[in-house]
Amino acid sequence: MTRSLVVELSIIIPTFDEEENVEPLYQALMATVPALGRSFEIIFVDDGSRDRTFERLAAIAARDRRVAVVKLRRNYGQAPAMAAGIEHAQGEVLVTMDADLQNDPADIGSLLAKLAEGYDLVVGWRHERQDKWLSRRLPSVIANWLIAAMTGVDVRDNGCTLKAFRAELIKRVPLYGEMHRFIPAIASTFGCQLAEVKVHHHPRRYGKSKYGLSRIYRVLLDIVVIKTLITFARRPLFCFFSGAAATLALSVLSASLAIIFLKQSFVVFAAVAVLCGSLALFLGFAGVASALVSQYGGNPPVPLQLTVDHNLPGGAR
Amino acid sequence: MRLISEVPPPSAAPASQADAIPITSVIVPVLHDDGALPGTHRAYRAALEHQPGEVEFLYVLDRGSRQALAGLNRLKRAGEPLTLIVLSRWDGEGAALRSAFERTRGERILILPASPQVDPRDVPKVLEQLGHADMAVGNRLALENSWSELVQARLFRWLVRLLFSRIITDPVCRVRAYRRHVLQEIVGYNVQQHFSPLLAAERGFQIAEVAVRASEPPPGGTPHQGGLSMLLSRLGLTLEMLSLYVVLKFIHKPLRFFGTIGLPVLLIGLVFTGYLGISRLFFGMPLADRPALILGVLLIVLGIQVIALGLIGEIIIFVAGKRIKDYTIDRIL
Numbered sequence: 001m002t003r004s005l006v007v008e009l010s011i012i013i014p015t016f017d018e019e020e021n022v023e024p025l026y027q028a029l030m031a032t033v034p035a036l037g038r039s040f041e042i043i044f045v046d047d048g049s050r051d052r053t054f055e056r057l058a059a060i061a062a063r064d065r066r067v068a069v070v071k072l073r074r075n076y077g078q079a080p081a082m083a084a085g086i087e088h089a090q091g092e093v094l095v096t097m098d099a100d101l102q103n104d105p106a107d108i109g110s111l112l113a114k115l116a117e118g119y120d121l122v123v124g125w126r127h128e129r130q131d132k133w134l135s136r137r138l139p140s141v142i143a144n145w146l147i148a149a150m151t152g153v154d155v156r157d158n159g160c161t162l163k164a165f166r167a168e169l170i171k172r173v174p175l176y177g178e179m180h181r182f183i184p185a186i187a188s189t190f191g192c193q194l195a196e197v198k199v200h201h202h203p204r205r206y207g208k209s210k211y212g213l214s215r216i217y218r219v220l221l222d223i224v225v226i227k228t229l230i231t232f233a234r235r236p237l238f239c240f241f242s243g244a245a246a247t248l249a250l251s252v253l254s255a256s257l258a259i260i261f262l263k264q265s266f267v268v269f270a271a272v273a274v275l276c277g278s279l280a281l282f283l284g285f286a287g288v289a290s291a292l293v294s295q296y297g298g299n300p301p302v303p304l305q306l307t308v309d310h311n312l313p314g315g316a317r
Numbered sequence: 318m319r320l321i322s323e324v325p326p327p328s329a330a331p332a333s334q335a336d337a338i339p340i341t342s343v344i345v346p347v348l349h350d351d352g353a354l355p356g357t358h359r360a361y362r363a364a365l366e367h368q369p370g371e372v373e374f375l376y377v378l379d380r381g382s383r384q385a386l387a388g389l390n391r392l393k394r395a396g397e398p399l400t401l402i403v404l405s406r407w408d409g410e411g412a413a414l415r416s417a418f419e420r421t422r423g424e425r426i427l428i429l430p431a432s433p434q435v436d437p438r439d440v441p442k443v444l445e446q447l448g449h450a451d452m453a454v455g456n457r458l459a460l461e462n463s464w465s466e467l468v469q470a471r472l473f474r475w476l477v478r479l480l481f482s483r484i485i486t487d488p489v490c491r492v493r494a495y496r497r498h499v500l501q502e503i504v505g506y507n508v509q510q511h512f513s514p515l516l517a518a519e520r521g522f523q524i525a526e527v528a529v530r531a532s533e534p535p536p537g538g539t540p541h542q543g544g545l546s547m548l549l550s551r552l553g554l555t556l557e558m559l560s561l562y563v564v565l566k567f568i569h570k571p572l573r574f575f576g577t578i579g580l581p582v583l584l585i586g587l588v589f590t591g592y593l594g595i596s597r598l599f600f601g602m603p604l605a606d607r608p609a610l611i612l613g614v615l616l617i618v619l620g621i622q623v624i625a626l627g628l629i630g631e632i633i634i635f636v637a638g639k640r641i642k643d644y645t646i647d648r649i650l
Binding site: 048072073074174176177218221224225228229232239240243267268271272275276278279282283286289290293294297 | 520521522569570572573576607608610611614615618621622625626628629631632633634635636637
């Protein structure tokens with residue numbers, strides 16, 4: 001990359017097959033972002049689009065030095081595309097948003113203002129969703145409730161791509177698979193101050209939506225993973241502890257049953273006791289393994305050391 | 318410990334654009350000791366005569382391949398420009414390619430088999446494809462001799478298409494051409510070279526297949542592999558491909574893989590044990606002499622263990638964090 005200036009703000013936009021939305025999006029950004037008074041860059045990440053998205057983006061980048069385009073070799077998904085944009089961003093503050101014009105660039109200002117109050121991560125909350133109720137908003141409400149219950153991070157709208165972060169925080173957060181929905185939860189393992197800001201939501205103008213109902217299963221699995229990761233981050237040795245303890249209790253119970261019913265069914269209950277005991281042992285070892293990984297892995301989820309004398313964008317301290 | 322002899326000192330960085338002399342590097346891994354190498358070399362050299370720029374040949378041998386070494390040394394003494402890389406231990410074709418690749422200077426890299434599989438005159442056709450693809454493989458036409466071989470080949474192709482949504486028609490064909498940066502990315506993976514097209518495709522490169530003619534069998538006939546050993550080696554290939562599929566697809570989502578196995582087992586166990594429990598509680602069927610309970614609990618335990626393994630995998634990936642990059646970048650503007 002030839003650009004080497006450090007900017008205050010990076011706007012990262014993962015893009016997939018959005019050839020009709022790209023130019024209107026750029027115009028909308030240019031209408032609001034310069035007025036914020038900060039130096040900025042816009043990073044479009046072309047996630048293996050099959051239409052003319054990349055050509056349109058290249059044309060925009062040629063006109064405007066503040067626009068960069070990262071082209072991925074094939075389609076990888078939203079989280080990897082975001083990660084690519086984050087890696088190449090040079091701003092002190094990063095903002096992610098959708099390429100389909102459903103997020104309003106005018107909201108970026110309110111996100112940044114909230115960030116300047118001392119938060120590390122500000123997420124948008126689409127409080128007036130413009131989607132169909134049954135197939136979009138209802139599953140979303142259920143999912144958000146579930147995620148909040150499981151992860152303990154109370155975010156009302158996990159699906160809103162419009163978020164703002166401090167660079168040093170988000171660059172530490174691993175982002176892969178479909179983790180983009182859980183950035184607040186993962187970021188919390190590194191310790192962060194989280195805030196929510198109401199944002200506008202526009203209905204999709206051009207192009208087709210890329211999501212389907214089949215992602216429910218994947219999201220459920222991801223929730224289990226996130227829960228494990230959060231438990232792991234807090235106490236690595238004990239992330240399987242509750243499972244091990246419960247199984248151990250079952251084992252003891254079964255062993256007692258075996259002794260009580262000594263004559264009739266000793267074998268069956270004794271075998272069950274042994275099975276449960278072995279599972280408890282296995283889960284205990286799993287905890288030890290996790291602790292080892294945490295110790296010697298590359299990026300353990302320990303709290304970040306933010307510099308004390310922190311110059312917040314906007315000048316506030 | 319690698320013992321490397323007869324190698325010119327590694328040259329400076331590969332020919333830059335400013336150099337304007339295109340170089341084609343040909344790597345020939347010598348898998349079995351072969352006395353006929355000099356003849357093969359001459360055939361290859363003749364076939365590549367008309368390539369633009371320079372063509373360099375690198376042969377990678379095991380120390381024990383004496384006949385091959387002798388033949389190649391004879392060629393060298395006769396003035397043939399060759400690079401010989403002798404390894405003290407043969408670690409497989411992939412490792413051989415790695416050591417050879419470090420010494421290549423070309424922008425285009427061609428891998429050729431030591432015992433000719435493909436009519437040498439068709440070799441340039443494979444190279445040509447590099448004009449618009451990142452990698453090209455040869456596809457020998459109509460190889461199957463017997464009915465069972467045909468069935469095996471069809472099955473294999475179907476499996477490849479199912480898993481990777483593309484076909485390698487001829488995975489055993491050892492004629493492959495790469496652009497330098499493609500091989501650079503792939504060469505680190507420790508996977509059989511048969512699957513390098515799949516690996517390259519996974520990383521987003523364009524692969525081209527070129528129809529080529531099989532070479533004539535050498536005088537005396539090819540050593541014919543018995544049907545059973547052929548089948549076993551094909552099975553080994555299939556297993557390797559399956560593991561490649563798992564690694565490529567699930568490296569970032571271990572729980573999806575383990576969960577797909579563990580969750581059904583767990584659910585079956587729960588349903589089964591539940592059924593037993595209900596029949597005991599509500600229907601009074603004694604649980605005492607029903608070893609089936611053991612089976613139910615066993616299934617539950619196994620299911621949980623597999624799922625837990627998936628979770629540990631996720632933890633490992635999470636902690637490895639930034640070191641494993643999910644995406645590959647084509648261009649940055």
